[in-house]
Amino acid sequence: MDETTTAWGADSEVGRLRTVLLHRPGAELKRLTPRNSDALLFDGIPWVGRAQEEHDAFAQTLRDHGVEVLYLKDLFVETLESEDARRRCIGDVLTDPRLGDTLRESLRRHLEGMHPEDLAHVLIAGLAHEEFTDGRGLGYVLMERSEFVIDPLPNLLFTRDSSVWVGDRVAVSSLAMPARRRETSLTAAVYAHHRRFAGVRPAYSPELERLEGGDVLLLAPGVVAVGTGERTTPAGVERLARNVLGAGLADTVLAVPVAQDRATMHLDTVCTMVDVDAVVMYPKVADELRAISLRLADGELEVGEPGPFLEVAAEAMGIERLRTIDTGLDPVTAEREQWDDGNNTLAIAPRLAVAYERNSETNARLEEAGIDVLRIPGSELGTGRGGPRCMSCPVARDFLGNAGKKTCYGK
Template sequence: MAHYVDSEVSRLATVMLHRPGAELARLTPRNNDSLLFDGIPWVGRAQEEHDAFAAALRDRGVEVLYLGELLEETLAVAAAREALTGSVLDAPRLGDTLRERVAAHLADLGPRELAQVLMAGLAHEEVKPGPGRSGGLVYQLMDRLDFVIDPLPNLLFTRDSSVWVRDQVAVTSLAMPARGRETTLTQAIYTHHPRFVGTATLYQPGLEHVEGGDVLLLAPNVLAIGVGERTTPAGAERLARRVFAAGLAHTILAVPIAQERATMHLDTVCTMVDVDAVVMYPNIADTLRAYPVTAGFDGEPVVGPSRPFLDAAAEAMGIDRLRIIDTGLDPVTAEREQWDDGNNTL
């Protein structure tokens, strides 16, 4: 099956979602900060709202793929199962004795149960020691509320772990330790799932940090890459180099954004909603700038001087101007909307 994306605003054909699940129920006041959440979500309500969202997409002819189902099907492939179990067993904090115990636990699980563990984690109390099954010193010294394998509550942000540029997929390199293992799941799906076998891969985990929420396909052959809290300048440069080498774009706009939680990704301050319109956080509309990057004759990225983002984007896109729809009618409302990702739209 062919997959192709060259616009943020063309009619959506297929989307990969993750239904909120057990990984969110693992959040507590004790761990929510380290797992990048500001509070404890109401999981049942989140599932209701997600199901309504998915139904609305299907009602409009969109094919909805679920990450959990794709992962379960991927784990039926022996090479994928070996790679994904290896990724959790490689954690140095386990130690040899507990690692052997966890390996035995995972080996007993079928694809569905293993997929759940990889997403929702494995709690201390779920690895029961017994005769010949000691967890060793590491297990004994763990708090009973700790996780042997951490849950991945941020899986619901599926845009961050991969982004398509035309017919190639960039499996990203997430910056925060709590999210690093998400892309091992995504990479396994794109590598081993029958639907995606043979897909050209533009980027891989382990490279310089790039997150999908920082990549916007402004128009065919024009990308914007936010550089801030999550995507580094080195990551933007690496992705630009690869995009140019593959002939996927003629211009990339590197867009510095504040390195703050409230502006963690470019798509939290600016989202395309039409071929010539963006929803934008009004407090930055006049100050957001961009560095146009093009490919030199030898393939090296050539960086132009900084320009106002709206002007640079319109020129690269070949339009007269880029219209702005503000979120928030006053500074206080705008700030509240920004904290709630009010500029992030579909």
């Protein structure tokens, strides 16, 4: 796909993947320490060099199967050539209430004088107290040397969380956790100002109610499931439903309550699609997961009665049943491979998925069910609790609703 192509979007999780947005881990991961890793939402301190090797293997696997890989940082550097984008991204950093007026003004001058590549580095990797020698003000004087004037964004690795495409429109998330809020500002700037996305219309924006991309699954053309809980609130689901139903991007949105902890943060940590009628799913929640259908009728949002997720989803998709493939072979294996992102697969096409090689039992079950598994290393990438799906935002898939044509709605 060249830079003049405007056929972005997706209407399923399994249509042939054409273009994907990734973020190669970099200096921001080197900022993680035992002291700050919990606040920055990492369970461990990754070996950054190995994480980069693993990510490169992931990207190459995608390229080997005909997928164009776009890197978020490269797009961001080019985006910052726009004065409007620079003002937007610098302004977002300056809203941090920790700064105070004096430090805020000295930081503004520092950032405004930067080359786009240097500015992108600082906005992603952060700015440590000791690196900012021009800092002024009481906030700066009392800040510990180990603190950051601008916090790093190690979770930028998980590009699915900050944006997701529904039809030919992009939903930029409203991330709940303070450590991740600026990811959406950065991502929104790319979609709004980079020439490759000229003319793209939004389906959601960061100032709206809480919504995270990892909770959004495109079950089938016209059917969107959204995990609902602490990360994506019921109000966020309602807002997304009104937006996509009103725009004709879907006819049914399913709200799926998800009990959230470090192993089940989003809907895609317990369930991802690997075929047009099949999901890989954490067996502990398979029978417990519920769904509530949302539809528009005469401009009003109709809320259905809760029912078993697998049944409600199959009905909305117009199929007899939604096949399930379990994580692991027994409860102990299932729990371990759930922690290791066994359910967080990325479909490149129907019955072709990328998964971490370490989840051997789940991968074996996928293959027994007729799914070809492309295994990638992930011992270091997984320290942030995310797998291949979390690390990828598909921006162009073949549309199943258009009989596999490489076009978007209205094209």
